[in-house]
Amino acid sequence: MVVARKWIYAKPFEGLPNDGNFRLEEETLPEPGENEFVAEAEFLSVDPYMRPYMASYPAGSVMIGGQVAKVTASRHAQFPVGAYVFGNFGWRTHTLVKPDGVVGGQRADDKPYVLPAFGSHPRSLGLGVLGMPGNTAYFGLLELCQPKEGETVVVSGAAGAVGSVVGQIAKIKGCRVVGVAGTDDKCAWLRTLGFDATINYRTVGPDGFGGALKEAAPKGVDCYFDNVGGYISEAVTGQMNLYGRIAVCGTISNYSEAPVRVRDPQREFVFKQLRQEGFIVTRWRQRWMEGIEQNLRWIEEGKLRYQETVTDGFERMPHAFVSMLTGGNTGKAVVKV
Numbered sequence: 001m002v003v004a005r006k007w008i009y010a011k012p013f014e015g016l017p018n019d020g021n022f023r024l025e026e027e028t029l030p031e032p033g034e035n036e037f038v039a040e041a042e043f044l045s046v047d048p049y050m051r052p053y054m055a056s057y058p059a060g061s062v063m064i065g066g067q068v069a070k071v072t073a074s075r076h077a078q079f080p081v082g083a084y085v086f087g088n089f090g091w092r093t094h095t096l097v098k099p100d101g102v103v104g105g106q107r108a109d110d111k112p113y114v115l116p117a118f119g120s121h122p123r124s125l126g127l128g129v130l131g132m133p134g135n136t137a138y139f140g141l142l143e144l145c146q147p148k149e150g151e152t153v154v155v156s157g158a159a160g161a162v163g164s165v166v167g168q169i170a171k172i173k174g175c176r177v178v179g180v181a182g183t184d185d186k187c188a189w190l191r192t193l194g195f196d197a198t199i200n201y202r203t204v205g206p207d208g209f210g211g212a213l214k215e216a217a218p219k220g221v222d223c224y225f226d227n228v229g230g231y232i233s234e235a236v237t238g239q240m241n242l243y244g245r246i247a248v249c250g251t252i253s254n255y256s257e258a259p260v261r262v263r264d265p266q267r268e269f270v271f272k273q274l275r276q277e278g279f280i281v282t283r284w285r286q287r288w289m290e291g292i293e294q295n296l297r298w299i300e301e302g303k304l305r306y307q308e309t310v311t312d313g314f315e316r317m318p319h320a321f322v323s324m325l326t327g328g329n330t331g332k333a334v335v336k337v
Contacts, residue, residue, distance in 0.1 A: 002029045002038060002072075007063045007091035007317050009054055015257065016325065017051070022063070022318045029096045036098045037079045039069035039087060039112075044314070044335045045127040046321040047161070048227075051255040063091035063317070068115065068126045079114065086126045087112030091317050093337060110282070116292065121299065122308075128161050128332030129299070129306045135291035136249060136281040137165035137225075142173075143284070144247040144277050145223040149174030152217045154236050157227030158195070159186035161332035162249060165295070166225045167195050168304050175223070178216045180232060182327045189330060193305055201232060210235045220244075228253045234262040237274070246276035255325065307331030 003026055010023040032038050044067045053064060067090075071083045076099065079085060088110050089095040099111055115126050128134060140162075147153050153170040157163040158179030167177045171194045178197045179190040187198035197216035204212045213221075213235055220241040226233050229251030237246070254260065268274060284291070298304035309329035311320040314337045324333040 001031070002040075002094045003027070004029055004092055004094035005314060006093070009057055009059055009061045009063050011059050013051065013054065017318070017322055019318060024315065029094055032073050032075050032096060033098075035076050035100065036096060037074035037076045038072050039067075039085060039089060039095045039097055040072045041067045041069045041089070041093050041095075041314070041337045042084070043068045043124040043127055044091060044317065044337065045132075046317070046324045046333050046335065047133070048250055048252045048255060048325065050321065051325060064088065065091055066127055066132060067092075068123050069095070079112070084115045084123055084126075085112045086115055086131060093314055113288075116289070116296075118296065119300070121296075124308060124310070124332075124334050124336075125306065127334050128308060129165055129295055129304065130292050132281060133161035133332060134165055134295045135284065135288060136162045137169060138291040138295060139281060139284045139287070140247045140249055140279055141166050141169055141223075141225055144279060145225060145245045147173050147175050147223045150176075151222035152176045152178065152219055152241075153223040153225065154178045154180065154213070154217060154221050155225045155227070156180045156232050156236070157250070157252060158190055158198070159183075159330050160227065161329075163225065163227055164190065164193060164307070164331055165304065168193055169298075170223070171195075172298065172303050176217070176219075178213070178221075180228075186330055189307070206231045210238070213239055223247075225249060226251075230254060230260045231262060234265065237265045237268050238263075240268065240272055240274055242272050244272060244274045246274065248276060248278040252325070309333045311335045313337075 008023040066088050071079050074081050153175045155163045155167045159181040170177045176196045179195040180199045181187050182202050190198050199212045221239050224236045224246045226248045227250045230253035320335045
């Protein structure tokens with residue numbers, strides 16, 4: 001018998017989440033039945049998508065999210081005791097998992113999997129560059145933007161878990177890369193990763209962003225990986241080249257605030273013959289390990305680097321979540337239980 005702690009979505013978000021939106025509870029888990037196992041969380045993820053996705057869940061639900069966990073009891077042959085797994089088990093310390101069912105917010109099409117070997121790299125990367133964010137960057141950039149050598153790629157939210165990987169993959173493909181981030185320190189870090197130019201959007205502000213972008217991308221923009229929406233995306237779209245491609249990964253600028261009114265972009269799409277496509281990375285579920293294995297090879301070859309912002313303590317999940325939403329992380333934000 002295991003006592004699990006779990007964070008509950010106590011009431012709907014209005015604006016930026018606060019302590020009143022969360023409630024910490026306990027429950028006792030039974031022993032695993034046939035084809036079930038118990039997973040003990042080691043690292044938990046906080047990600048921007050959790051903010052809009054929770055709007056479709058009723059108050060009282062367990063907060064959604066992925067985790068790297070250790071199998072501590074099992075009656076499932078594919079998940080032996082001692083194995084480390086990734087699973088969308090939510091904000092829980094322990095989970096009774098039935099991989100063929102729906103448990104703790106886990107969707108029927110969202111199965112846990114045993115982590116592949118990461119060599120000398122930490123297991124927490126299964127929540128970042130060697131997990132969903134890394135695959136978001138890999139498939140979103142290469143499948144939708146299809147960057148070509150010599151082209152200019154702009155990445156918003158560039159210092160985050162996804163954006164920092166997008167920019168590095170674009171450099172691997174021979175592109176000029178411009179990263180947009182919110183502090184000078186983040187911009188400096190992006191340049192150490194090989195980004196050719198950076199823009200601190202908070203420093204230049206909405207009125208100065210277009211000019212800063214022209215300086216950073218004097219030949220215009222061929223590919224845009226959009227994590228933020230709002231005025232930044234409006235400005236980038238206005239400087240796209242003929243046949244430019246836009247992959248829309250997120251719109252974090254309006255997750256916790258009222259959407260900003262921007263100019264109708266349809267004229268740009270018509271006369272520049274642009275292509276824009278939104279995506280959710282699970283469309284490439286059947287190729288999941290392809291992305292993880294390629295990103296791991298690039299890490300081993302020294303072509304892809306990572307950084308994590310680690311918060312200690314399960315009780316600090318809400319704090320880590322809000323900090324991530326307000327730009328407090330560089331690279332992937334994770335919580336170590």
